[in-house]
Amino acid sequence: MRKIWKATVAVAMSAFMAASLAACGSGSSSGGSAAPAQSETPSTGETGAAADAAAPAGDAAAPIKIGGSGPLTGPAAVYGNAVKIAAEMAVEEVNAKGGVQFALQFEDDKHDAEEAATAYGTLKDGGMQISLATVTSAPDAAVSPLYQEDQTFAITPSGSSPSVIYADGENQTGAYGNVFQMCFSDPNQGSGSATYIAAHPDLGTKIAVIYKNDDPYSKGIFDTFKAQAGTEGLEIVYEGTFKGEESDFNVQLADAQAAGADLLFLPIYYTPASQILTQANTMGYKPTIFGVDGMDGILGVEGFDTSLAEGVYLLTPFVANAEDDLTKTFVENYKARANGEVPNQFAADAYDCIYAMAQACEAAGITADMSNADICAAMVEQFTSMTFNGLTGENMTWNANGEVTKAPKAMIIENGEYVPAAE
Amino acid sequence: MENKKGILGYLLNNRHRSRTISYTMVAAAYILLEILLKTGNLSNLFTGLLVPATCYLVAAIGLNLNVGVSGELNLGQAGFMAVGAFSGVCVSGVLAGTVPPVLRLILAIIIGMLLTAFVGFLIGIPVLKLQGDYLAIVTLAFGQIVMNLIMNLYVAFDSTGIKFSFVESKFTLGEGGKYLINGPMGATGTERIANFTAGTILVIFALVVVYNLIYSRSGRAIMAARDNRIAAESIGINIAKTKMMAFVISAALAGAAGALYGLNYSTMVASKFDYNTSILILVYVVLGGLGNFNGTLIATVILFLLPQLLRGLQDYRMLIYAVVLILIMLITNNEFLRTKAASLRKKKA
Numbered sequence: 001m002r003k004i005w006k007a008t009v010a011v012a013m014s015a016f017m018a019a020s021l022a023a024c025g026s027g028s029s030s031g032g033s034a035a036p037a038q039s040e041t042p043s044t045g046e047t048g049a050a051a052d053a054a055a056p057a058g059d060a061a062a063p064i065k066i067g068g069s070g071p072l073t074g075p076a077a078v079y080g081n082a083v084k085i086a087a088e089m090a091v092e093e094v095n096a097k098g099g100v101q102f103a104l105q106f107e108d109d110k111h112d113a114e115e116a117a118t119a120y121g122t123l124k125d126g127g128m129q130i131s132l133a134t135v136t137s138a139p140d141a142a143v144s145p146l147y148q149e150d151q152t153f154a155i156t157p158s159g160s161s162p163s164v165i166y167a168d169g170e171n172q173t174g175a176y177g178n179v180f181q182m183c184f185s186d187p188n189q190g191s192g193s194a195t196y197i198a199a200h201p202d203l204g205t206k207i208a209v210i211y212k213n214d215d216p217y218s219k220g221i222f223d224t225f226k227a228q229a230g231t232e233g234l235e236i237v238y239e240g241t242f243k244g245e246e247s248d249f250n251v252q253l254a255d256a257q258a259a260g261a262d263l264l265f266l267p268i269y270y271t272p273a274s275q276i277l278t279q280a281n282t283m284g285y286k287p288t289i290f291g292v293d294g295m296d297g298i299l300g301v302e303g304f305d306t307s308l309a310e311g312v313y314l315l316t317p318f319v320a321n322a323e324d325d326l327t328k329t330f331v332e333n334y335k336a337r338a339n340g341e342v343p344n345q346f347a348a349d350a351y352d353c354i355y356a357m358a359q360a361c362e363a364a365g366i367t368a369d370m371s372n373a374d375i376c377a378a379m380v381e382q383f384t385s386m387t388f389n390g391l392t393g394e395n396m397t398w399n400a401n402g403e404v405t406k407a408p409k410a411m412i413i414e415n416g417e418y419v420p421a422a423e
Numbered sequence: 424m425e426n427k428k429g430i431l432g433y434l435l436n437n438r439h440r441s442r443t444i445s446y447t448m449v450a451a452a453y454i455l456l457e458i459l460l461k462t463g464n465l466s467n468l469f470t471g472l473l474v475p476a477t478c479y480l481v482a483a484i485g486l487n488l489n490v491g492v493s494g495e496l497n498l499g500q501a502g503f504m505a506v507g508a509f510s511g512v513c514v515s516g517v518l519a520g521t522v523p524p525v526l527r528l529i530l531a532i533i534i535g536m537l538l539t540a541f542v543g544f545l546i547g548i549p550v551l552k553l554q555g556d557y558l559a560i561v562t563l564a565f566g567q568i569v570m571n572l573i574m575n576l577y578v579a580f581d582s583t584g585i586k587f588s589f590v591e592s593k594f595t596l597g598e599g600g601k602y603l604i605n606g607p608m609g610a611t612g613t614e615r616i617a618n619f620t621a622g623t624i625l626v627i628f629a630l631v632v633v634y635n636l637i638y639s640r641s642g643r644a645i646m647a648a649r650d651n652r653i654a655a656e657s658i659g660i661n662i663a664k665t666k667m668m669a670f671v672i673s674a675a676l677a678g679a680a681g682a683l684y685g686l687n688y689s690t691m692v693a694s695k696f697d698y699n700t701s702i703l704i705l706v707y708v709v710l711g712g713l714g715n716f717n718g719t720l721i722a723t724v725i726l727f728l729l730p731q732l733l734r735g736l737q738d739y740r741m742l743i744y745a746v747v748l749i750l751i752m753l754i755t756n757n758e759f760l761r762t763k764a765a766s767l768r769k770k771k772a
Contacts, residue, residue, distance in 0.1 A: 073741050107734065113690050114475055118731055121468035141611055141690040163611045163690065170602045170611070214574050214607040214694075223593075243574075 062368040063103035067123030068132030071111035086347035090354035100361045113142035137161035148176040153379040155180040157349035165402040175401035182349045190224030198232035204263025208238035208256035221267035270298040277308045317392040318348040319418045352390035442634040453623045477622025478684040483707040483723045484629040485676030491714035493669035494649030499562030502569040503674045504681035505696035507535035511682025512610040516603040524616040532682045539678025551666045573693035578604040609692035617687035
């Protein structure tokens with residue numbers, strides 16, 4: 001009998017744990033940091049998205065339903081949550097203006113293609129009319145054909161791989177036509193970096209690259225950087241690679257130093273970049289460091305001596321401490337929602353996505369009672385013809401393939417702040 | 424039970440009862456879901472889950488043969504799925520345009536299955552001759568090695584043929600050439616030709632193979648080798664051979680499941696088939712009951728759907744999923760409930 005009693009207690013305890021955690025959840029979300037998307041909608045409110053999904057026709061004043069998915073759990077959760085918070089914020093602001101009304105439903109996809117496809121089904125069940133697609137590239141490439149099949153307009157904040165908007169990403173052919181990007185595509189970043197370095201020979205002439213060869217983002221940028229470097233006549237003296245969660249870069253750095261490299265190009269995210277900077281400093285190796293948008297965030301790495309990042313160049317569309325009013329308000333409001341966290345470029349891209357959608361919807365006079373295909377056609381027409389000013393750039397335009405054109409800003413870190421570098 | 428005559432008696436006698444139940448469950452589920460699908464009463468969420476669910480079912484049935492019936496722990500089922508998935512995608516990509524989709528799907532699954540069986544055979548040769556938990560260690564390593572190899576594999580196809588390399592990531596391709604596997608980006612731009620009917624047929628196929636094996640002479644030998652190695656050897660059973668049979672069939676089913684899975688998504692990265700996926704399939708098998716294929720069917724479906732059904736809980740769904748897993752473990756292992764269930768079964772009989 002004692003065993004039964006023990007088991008009963010265990011079951012009861014775990015049930016209690018689950019219940020109390022769920023209670024915590026609802027408590028904190030009413031505080032505003034991670035509020036469920038549906039509860040913010042002005043008119044549907046408690047009824048949930050599924051109820052009126054079956055019959056979107058009828059009410060022209062109803063909010064237009066925006067779907068989206070991203071990694072809210074798992075190792076890539078920081079990106080998904082940034083997008084979710086920024087998108088919720090933008091939706092609230094757009095709704096408060098009184099014009100076009102949005103309702104957001106954001107699902108977890110764990111940065112996994114299978115989960116993203118499942119999340120797509122959930123969003124469709126929820127009556128999605130326009131979409132933020134997904135936050136990360138690989139899952140996005142899996143759902144883009146679904147968006148095309150169903151003719152639902154999608155613009156991804158940060159799915160930067162060409163395979164997001166092209167059926168054949170490698171050759172960049174077979175554009176889906178209704179899937180757009182808010183961020184730079186990876187190839188643009190690579191060639192943009194090479195062009196900038198070629199125009200500024202004072203940064204260094206012998207280039208070493210360390211990239212993560214199991215990451216499509218890093219490898220995609222490196223491939224185009226190398227190609228563009230070839231046309232620009234740049235000299236790449238060393239190519240080093242790493243994989244997974246590696247944190248020891250002494251071998252690569254020693255090889256780069258031995259090859260006489262005076263410029264280190266790092267098309268990687270900021271966590272390994274911070275380790276590279278620390279280890280290069282320990283070795284007494286001081287090349288010019290050049291990064292891309294993944295480098296954004298290096299000043300916020302815990303335990304990293306930020307003085308080592310002095311003089312680091314990076315190519316990024318968004319700078320959190322820029323002085324313009326738009327960025328200032330955005331950063332302030334975001335911090336208030338995200339427990340003081342400084343927004344990264346994923347958040348800024350998502351914020352721009354919602355505002356671009358609002359601009360397009362207003363211009364095309366889109367209402368919630370239109371069919372997805374009609375909305376899609378109108379949105380594509382707007383996006384390919386309009387100019388949009390946002391956090392991540394001015395005078396952005398999109399071509400028919402869904403690629404954005406905006407000027408990448410080269411920044412240099414001075415006294416712990418981003419400062420625009422020489423054009 | 425044994426006294427009953429006729430077809431019903433045959434189907435329900437002890438030897439055939441479990442397989443009758445299995446086939447009935449799968450057929451009933453298929454008919455029900457197809458009706459819902461055709462009448463448009465199935466939500467988009469569930470429609471998208473049908474094919475992956477059948478993939479996991481097939482992989483779990485295969486794993487149960489290896490872990491439950493043969494008694495060897497296998498921690499690399501996802502690795503075998505990866506082999507089947509990426510070879511299936513390549514086959515489909517090469518034949519695209521010349522072979523109709525249905526035939527292409529069948530060919531992809533068959534080739535994926537055969538290739539995986541061969542890989543399983545190669546691994547089994549040294550390992551299955553050993554005693555102890557060596558298969559667990561080797562399959563664990565195998566899963567990781569396969570994943571890393573595919574991450575560095577580039578396969579492209581054009582009019583001149585197939586090109587593949589572990590070193591060169593850029594091929595000069597002729598007109599209409601395309602990448603089938605693109606290193607860390609995995610398989611991209613795959614034509615989605617998998618469907619629920621094919622998945623269900625594959626599940627039935629897996630069940631037929633497994634049931635016919637375990638009730639055959641070879642199946643008895645496999646179980647004898649599991650229960651008492653020395654006794655089995657003394658009556659002339661070749662232990663390595665019987666274990667190899669279970670292991671290779673298990674791998675082949677995983678390969679077939681992988682091929683179907685790969686052709687259901689337009690993108691697939693190798694990191695999907697990591698250690699976690701192997702463990703996930705093992706959890707389906709263990710919670711369903713070792714050697715119990717009806718249990719595998721039910722546990723796989725429930726545990727596969729659970730995280731999706733919990734989507735309403737927003738941020739807490741993976742936490743609740745873990746708690747539910749622990750609860751299921753506690754409940755199914757509860758002595759009180761087990762004796763109750765056993766006495767109920769006796770009364771019925």
